[in-house]
Every structure is written in structure tokens, then in C-alpha cells.
Amino acid sequence: MSTRRETSERKLALEQELRRECETGLLRPGSPAPSVRELAVRYGISPNVVRQVLGNLLEDGLLYTVPRRGTFVGDARKANRDELYLLILPQNPGPQYTQLKVGFERRISELGCGSITMRRDDALARRRLRELPSFAGLFDHAYRPHDGPCWGADGSLPRVGYGAWIEDPAHTDVVTYDNAAGGKLATQHLMEHGHSAIAFLAVHPAGSSGGQHLWSPEREQGWREAMQTAGWYDPSMAFRPEVLPGPDHEDIIASTAAAAEALLARRDITAVVTPNSLALRGLLRALQRSGRESKLWPAAVTFGANSITETSTITEVFLPWDEIGSAAATLLWERKRGRVEGPPVRRLVPVRLISRLTSRAGWSDVAPLVLTAFRDP
Numbered sequence: 561m562s563t564r565r566e567t568s569e570r571k572l573a574l575e576q577e578l579r580r581e582c583e584t585g586l587l588r589p590g591s592p593a594p595s596v597r598e599l600a601v602r603y604g605i606s607p608n609v610v611r612q613v614l615g616n617l618l619e620d621g622l623l624y625t626v627p628r629r630g631t632f633v634g635d636a637r638k639a640n641r642d643e644l645y646l647l648i649l650p651q652n653p654g655p656q657y658t659q660l661k662v663g664f665e666r667r668i669s670e671l672g673c674g675s676i677t678m679r680r681d682d683a684l685a686r687r688r689l690r691e692l693p694s695f696a697g698l699f700d701h702a703y704r705p706h707d708g709p710c711w712g713a714d715g716s717l718p719r720v721g722y723g724a725w726i727e728d729p730a731h732t733d734v735v736t737y738d739n740a741a742g743g744k745l746a747t748q749h750l751m752e753h754g755h756s757a758i759a760f761l762a763v764h765p766a767g768s769s770g771g772q773h774l775w776s777p778e779r780e781q782g783w784r785e786a787m788q789t790a791g792w793y794d795p796s797m798a799f800r801p802e803v804l805p806g807p808d809h810e811d812i813i814a815s816t817a818a819a820a821e822a823l824l825a826r827r828d829i830t831a832v833v834t835p836n837s838l839a840l841r842g843l844l845r846a847l848q849r850s851g852r853e854s855k856l857w858p859a860a861v862t863f864g865a866n867s868i869t870e871t872s873t874i875t876e877v878f879l880p881w882d883e884i885g886s887a888a889a890t891l892l893w894e895r896k897r898g899r900v901e902g903p904p905v906r907r908l909v910p911v912r913l914i915s916r917l918t919s920r921a922g923w924s925d926v927a928p929l930v931l932t933a934f935r936d937p
Contacts, residue, residue: 570603575613576899582622582633583671589635593623620897643673643696645892647885648683648711650702656864656881657701663885664699671893680710697892699885703727705772706807718895720888724774729904733895735887738908739775742877743782745913746833746861749875753919755831755859756792758783759823761816761839762800771804779835779863799823809838816842817849824850831859831919840865840874860918863911875919878912 578594581587594602599610614631617623624634647664649657661677668675673696678686680702686692697718703710703725711719715731723736743760750758760783763776770777780798787793799822801815816839823829824846834840840862847857865874887909894900 567605567609570605571609571613574599574603574605574610575616578613578617579622579897579899582617587633589633591633593631593633643896644693645673645675645697645699645889646683646692646695647675647677647699647888648702649677649679650704651680653679656879659881660701660885663882664889665885666882667886667889668893671889673893675889680707684710696896699888699892700727700732701725704807718892720891722884722888724770724772731904733891733900733904734906735884735891735909736906737775737879737884737911739778739911740782740785741908742863742911743779743784743833743835744786745782745911746779746863746877747783747786749861749913749915749919750831750833750859751786751790753831753859756790757797757828758787758792758831758833759797759799759826759829759858760784761820761823761832761834761843762798763805763812763816763835763839765800765802765804768804772807773804775863776835776839779833783833797826797829812836812838813841813845817845818842820846821850824852829858831861834860834862836863837865837874837876861913873917875916876914878914880909880912883909 578587587593593614596607596610596614599605599613600607603610614623618625618631621634623631625631645664645668647661649661665675665677676693676695683692683702695717697720698711699720700711701722703721705725710727713728713731715728719728719732721727721732721734723734726732726734747758760780762780763773764770764780768777784793784798787797799819801819803815805811805815816834820843823832823843832843834843840860843860859875861875861877863877864879865876887907891900891905891907
């Protein structure tokens with residue numbers, strides 16, 4: 561005799577499996593659906609529970625019935641074709657947003673649904689004029705705390721935000737990079753190149769949660785864990801600005817350059833992890849001002865250098881923006897179908913390391929090339 565919990569778990573497993581088979585084509589559209597008796601035996605649940613699951617799939621259009629003939633597999637793409645999902649981008653999107661848009665729209669199309677991508681002001685203006693259609697979900701990548709309200713608090717439809725930029729936390733799922741894993745990956749890469757005195761140049765000040773720069777303390781966490789595991793952790797090797805910089809790029813560069821001056825006073829440091837490319841610019845600015853010979857420059861790994869320059873010289877933890885878009889689309893679709901229920905969830909997208917010039921031994925011979933790629937504004 562199954563317990564109530566076991567029955568609930570088996571019912572959920574049955575529904576998830578049938579949905580997956582319908583949506584991926586393993587159950588071919590137009591073919592007979594598995595019988596109630598067959599499914600009841602396979603999953604060890606009663607025929608009534610099986611009928612409840614089949615009823616859910618009938619409501620969603622994944623199955624359909626023909627009188628006096630039986631239940632058949634529907635076309636999942638047709639069942640979803642009227643669903644529209646909205647992606648809102650900032651007014652002045654950077655190059656990475658092209659990748660994010662492609663990932664989002666491609667995944668929505670794979671799920672048989674439609675998408676619309678709009679910039680923030682256009683989306684809000686058309687919403688006020690009631691010129692927008694009904695949406696099944698919203699990926700809000702336009703909200704920034706310093707810009708004021710965006711879409712507003714709205715729990716009426718599934719909603720996903722990115723990182724720490726969440727306008728309506730009570731109703732918004734989150735996709736972001738696995739920043740702690742990235743910090744660890746960058747540090748371990750430098751260790752593999754023979755470095756043990758590895759510093760971290762943060763964007764956030766001591767005692768700060770990072771605010772909209774949440775990725776900075778998260779990436780520092782990964783650096784710290786890697787150093788602790790190796791037995792080389794020293795709290796004084798983390799260098800931070802005195803105050804949290806604003807959103808302006810020059811604010812970040814200037815504040816990290818000031819923190820880097822203390823870092824460069826430590827001659828024992830041979831490598832640095834910076835949490836983004838602007839922090840790396842701050843380090844390079846401090847190096848140039850210091851007059852230190854390039855052959856004495858520390859090795860460096862940063863995050864997302866590809867989004868700053870087309871010249872590929874910097875060893876970076878690569879941030880796959882298309883996968884952020886795809887993860888957001890999947891999460892919206894799952895929330896719409898009740899596969900994700902309850903409080904907002906946070907999904908992490910894996911990162912990867914790309915080894916280039918700045919982590920190898922003796923990279924000083926290519927310092928002019930790196931500086932050309934990262935011209936100080």
C-alpha cells in the first residue's frame with residue numbers, strides 16, 4: 561500500500577514524463593496515448609490518479625480525445641503557438657544583449673511559442689497605450705535601480721529577472737551566472753600556472769553585500785574558497801574600494817584603480833583575479849601610473865572581457881549570454897505550466913574559462929597588445 565507521499569511523487573513523475581515525451585516528440589502527434597491501465601501498472605498508482613494526470617494534459621492541449629476512439633497525442637507546438645513571451649532590454653543595450661536575445665528567442669521558438677523583444681521605453685509607452693498583446697511571461701532585463709520604475713510590481717504573469725536587478729522580488733524568478741564557481745575557476749587556473757600569492761580586486765567595499773554589483777562578492781567567495789582549499793588564503797589579499805561605485809563605468813574604473821594601488825604595494829603578489837573587465841581596467845590604470853616594468857606585472861584573469869573589446873588577449877571567465885536568455889525562457893515556460901511553483905527560484909548558469917595571454921608566464925612581452933585592447937578612457 562503506497563503512502564500519500566509516494567502516490568504524490570509517482571503522480572508528479574508520471575505527469576513530468578508524459579509532458580516531456582509529448583513536447584520532445586517521443587510520443588508522436590496523432591498516435592494513441594498510453595492506456596490508463598498501462599500507466600497505472602507502470603507507475604504503481606490507481607487508475608483514478610492516472611486519469612487526473614491525463615486530464616491535466618488534455619487541458620493543456622498535449623492530448624486530445626476522439627469520441628468512441630480514445631485519447632491521442634496532440635501537437636505540442638500547436639498547443640503553445642498562441643503563447644507570447646516578452647523580453648525587455650535596456651534603452652542602450654550593449655553587444656552582449658544580442659547574444660541574450662538570440663538565446664531567449666531561440667528557446668521560446670523551440671518550445672513552440674512566440675516572443676517579442678522591445679526596448680524599455682517603447683515597451684512601457686505601448687503598454688500605456690494598450691497596444692501590447694497578452695503575454696504568457698516576461699523576462700525583464702531592463703530594470704536598473706537608478707532608473708526608477710520599469711514594468712512595476714505585477715504578480716499576474718510569470719516573470720524572470722537577472723542577477724541583482726529585480727524590480728519585484730516577491731513575484732520574480734532569477735537567472736544569473738554561477739559567480740562563486742567562476743571565482744574558483746579563475747583562481748584555480750592561476751594556481752595551475754604556478755601562482756600561490758593570488759589577490760582579489762573587488763568592486764564592492766568591505767562589509768557590503770555588493771548591491772547591484774552582487775557578482776563581486778559572489779566571485780570573491782569563489783576566490784576565497786579556492787585559496788582556503790589550497791591552504792594559501794590570506795584575508796589581506798582581498799583589495800576593495802572605500803565606497804560602492806555607482807553604475808557609471810568610470811566610477812568602477814576609478815574606484816578599483818585606487819584599491820589597486822594598495823595591491824601593487826605588495827610585491828609578493830604575482831597574480832590577480834578581477835570580478836569584471838572594468839575592474840581589470842582599474843588594475844591596468846594603476847599599473848601604468850605606478851611605472852612598474854611590464855615584466856613585473858602580475859598575471860590576471862577577469863570576467864566577461866569579450867563584452868568590452870573585440871581584441872582577444874585577456875584570460876577570462878566567459879559569460880555565455882545566450883544561455884542566460886535560454887534559461888530565462890525555460891523558467892518562464894515552466895512557471896506558466898506549474899512545473900515551478902511556490903516562492904521565486906534562482907537558477908545558475910555555468911561559466912567557462914578561456915585561457916589567453918594574461919595568465920601565462922612572462923606575459924609582459926605582450927603587455928603593449930593588452931594595453932592597446934584596453935585603452936584607458
